[in-house]
Amino acid sequence: MNEKEGKEGNALHIKNWPIDERPREMLLEKGPEALSDAALLAILLRTGRQGKDAVG
Numbered sequence: 001m002n003e004k005e006g007k008e009g010n011a012l013h014i015k016n017w018p019i020d021e022r023p024r025e026m027l028l029e030k031g032p033e034a035l036s037d038a039a040l041l042a043i044l045l046r047t048g049r050q051g052k053d054a055v056g
Helices: 022-029 036-046
Strands: none
Touching: 022 036
């Protein structure tokens, strides 16, 4: 289980992530080169799925 998963292995909502690890905040602070393709796509789509974060 990684730090972005809850007790049952479900992904935590991005709002519960540390601020410096949130994709949108990273984009604003560090620029697009600091994000993975999945994180950039998640920002563009602005969506996730229940039980999964938008990046995972």
